[in-house]
Amino acid sequence: MLTLDRLDKVYKTGTFGTSDLHAVRQVSLDVRRGEVVSLIGESGSGKSTIGKMVLHLLDSSGGTITFDGRDVTSLGFRERREYYRRVQGVFQDPFSSFNPIFKVDRTFETLRRSYFPRVSSSDWRGRLEEALGAVSLQPGDILGKFPHQLSGGQLQRLLIARALLLDIDLLVADEIISMLDASTRIDVLNLLVELKSRGLGILFVTHDLSLGNYVSDRVVILYKGRVVERGVTSAVFDDPLHPYTRDLLASVPHLDRTWEDVEAEEAERSANLAGRCLYHEALAAQGRAFGEEAEAADGVPDGVGLVEHTPGHFVGCFRLAADDDCPAA
Amino acid sequence: MTATQPTTGPGTETADQAAVAAAPSGARAGGDLRETLYFALRNPKVLVGGVVVLGFLVLGLVGPSFLRYAPMDYAGPPMAPPSADFPLGTTTFGQDVFAQFVAGLRSTFLVGVLGGAVAAVIGMTIGFVAGYRGGLIDELLNMLTNVVLVIPGFVVLVILNAYLGVRSVPMQALYIGVFSWPWVARAVRSQTLSLRSRDFIDLARLSGVGVGTILRREVAPNMYSYLFMTFVLLFGGSILTAASLDFIGLGPTNAMSLGLMMNQAVQWSALHLGLWWWFVPPGLGITLIVGSLYIMNVGLDEVFNPKLRET
Numbered sequence A: 001m002l003t004l005d006r007l008d009k010v011y012k013t014g015t016f017g018t019s020d021l022h023a024v025r026q027v028s029l030d031v032r033r034g035e036v037v038s039l040i041g042e043s044g045s046g047k048s049t050i051g052k053m054v055l056h057l058l059d060s061s062g063g064t065i066t067f068d069g070r071d072v073t074s075l076g077f078r079e080r081r082e083y084y085r086r087v088q089g090v091f092q093d094p095f096s097s098f099n100p101i102f103k104v105d106r107t108f109e110t111l112r113r114s115y116f117p118r119v120s121s122s123d124w125r126g127r128l129e130e131a132l133g134a135v136s137l138q139p140g141d142i143l144g145k146f147p148h149q150l151s152g153g154q155l156q157r158l159l160i161a162r163a164l165l166l167d168i169d170l171l172v173a174d175e176i177i178s179m180l181d182a183s184t185r186i187d188v189l190n191l192l193v194e195l196k197s198r199g200l201g202i203l204f205v206t207h208d209l210s211l212g213n214y215v216s217d218r219v220v221i222l223y224k225g226r227v228v229e230r231g232v233t234s235a236v237f238d239d240p241l242h243p244y245t246r247d248l249l250a251s252v253p254h255l256d257r258t259w260e261d262v263e264a265e266e267a268e269r270s271a272n273l274a275g276r277c278l279y280h281e282a283l284a285a286q287g288r289a290f291g292e293e294a295e296a297a298d299g300v301p302d303g304v305g306l307v308e309h310t311p312g313h314f315v316g317c318f319r320l321a322a323d324d325d326c327p328a329a
Numbered sequence B: 001m002t003a004t005q006p007t008t009g010p011g012t013e014t015a016d017q018a019a020v021a022a023a024p025s026g027a028r029a030g031g032d033l034r035e036t037l038y039f040a041l042r043n044p045k046v047l048v049g050g051v052v053v054l055g056f057l058v059l060g061l062v063g064p065s066f067l068r069y070a071p072m073d074y075a076g077p078p079m080a081p082p083s084a085d086f087p088l089g090t091t092t093f094g095q096d097v098f099a100q101f102v103a104g105l106r107s108t109f110l111v112g113v114l115g116g117a118v119a120a121v122i123g124m125t126i127g128f129v130a131g132y133r134g135g136l137i138d139e140l141l142n143m144l145t146n147v148v149l150v151i152p153g154f155v156v157l158v159i160l161n162a163y164l165g166v167r168s169v170p171m172q173a174l175y176i177g178v179f180s181w182p183w184v185a186r187a188v189r190s191q192t193l194s195l196r197s198r199d200f201i202d203l204a205r206l207s208g209v210g211v212g213t214i215l216r217r218e219v220a221p222n223m224y225s226y227l228f229m230t231f232v233l234l235f236g237g238s239i240l241t242a243a244s245l246d247f248i249g250l251g252p253t254n255a256m257s258l259g260l261m262m263n264q265a266v267q268w269s270a271l272h273l274g275l276w277w278w279f280v281p282p283g284l285g286i287t288l289i290v291g292s293l294y295i296m297n298v299g300l301d302e303v304f305n306p307k308l309r310e311t
């Protein structure tokens, strides 16, 4: 449904826009209907930037975004309006997502004015209460309040409810769980699973691996704007290949295994993969001289390219940042 | 100029508790304005400032119909101190100071409002568009702003006035307005720039709302008190510029203004002769009007910002 192809984003920074910050490097991924794809990466890895480009809030610097077979990389105002009927987002910072001087109701009112001008007040009220119920909020506790009178978790769930008011196909959810406590977190996660079963595709942005594991069908691991590994969740989590993914997973506590087990398993994997690079090995197997830094077959540079290690499990060169050297070189 | 931040006004947190009242219940969509008014009328600063400004305005508007003498009539004995017949005394020529004051109020308000409005409209439009749009449009508008900013406005006004001649107050206000907008544009631009990156703007865009609506409904309301403050300064600035022009003999020839009164008082050595009733009322009038607007603005900051409203 949603396909990103070699998407790039360069921020101009510095006083005169002189220095470039390559925040997203040739990211390719896709989200299908009824599927949750987690975008996992540490702070500053470019997750929100990708989310905002998908939502058309930021212009991309290169690459394409395709939605249902249509190129939506650049849209006019009208097309964008139609796009937003089907694609919505929830932002990372709920406090800045509401205009501080207005009651939270106004956010919904804006949506209504824009997309449902003909829906009657009572009808709308019914829909609103249903949407709030879905994120386990009591309309009476929430409506008529100012943003600073509500908690981050409440605001974040309001934003989810807002997205639900439109009959969307794709939701970009940027760290939507991070502000919630354990009990509401489960409610919202279950809601996502239910939405998924109704055919909604979700791009789930998170820095929390266990959350990524819990909800997603596939994961994309991002490091400094570059996809280092991606694939079916179980494949990536059971057999992490890239050094960065391995580091990341080694730091996550497992409920079903002791620390020693995990440690031992990771030590074995590290020993096995040390000084190697599966990406270049795969390319070598395809007949390209090992260590040859030429462009790969489809024109993707080695720093950002991926190879299919096992079916549905892709891994990039074992270097960390795109500009580093390959450890096997 | 104190920078009034649009969202969090530090320092005023301890603001008067009088404004801390329960919001009227049942006010929903459409009740926003009513609620603002409700808090505005319970804020002593807004109330006091508003009453003073309104008082002068009413005096200027209805006063002339109760006067027995025209401002320039030689109505009574020269240099008479305030009395029952002449509440503010008379000038060296026996003109009624009160009649002049009332007439002066009118043109002072007119020049302030018109000049302020012209500058505000130009400055805000340019500031909003430049700040929100960014890029090339921003650069072009910035260039225009800087050009007008470095033009010595007062000198141009003097030249314009001398060549074209200013006969009426509205004309004077227009000239003043056209040269006093640049700092407004810069201030509004930088505020817009900082608001633009907030997520609620993005959320409005996700609601399929256009640029104009976003500026009007999301950006501008966050700056209401700032915009009002801007207008106060423009208002005061226009009045003072007009007075300076009047002072050097380039004022409107067919009207009386508070600036013109002071200028005449000084010209005929009222200070020297101890005719305080001639120069104190116009000076005090200008000070009170501008000062009250400023106090109102501080109060309005509390009204517009719900964070300052409740504890």
Ligand SMILES: Nc1ncnc2c1ncn2[C@@H]1O[C@H](COP(=O)(O)OP(=O)(O)OP(=O)(O)O)[C@@H](O)[C@H]1O
Pocket (backbone or CB within 6 Å): A011, A012, A013, A021, A023, A041, A042, A043, A044, A045, A046, A047, A048, A049, A050, A092, A207
């Ligand atoms: N408007 C901007 N101008 C310049 N650089 C930016 C801008 N927005 C983000 N960046 C930079 O781009 C990089 C990626 O930022 P992004 O917000 O996408 O990270 P993130 O993965 O969402 O991190 P987090 O988990 O902290 O939200 C960061 O290095 C950041 O400093």
Ligand SMILES: [Mg+2]
Pocket (backbone or CB within 6 Å): A047, A048, A049, A092, A174
């Ligand atoms: Mg982010």
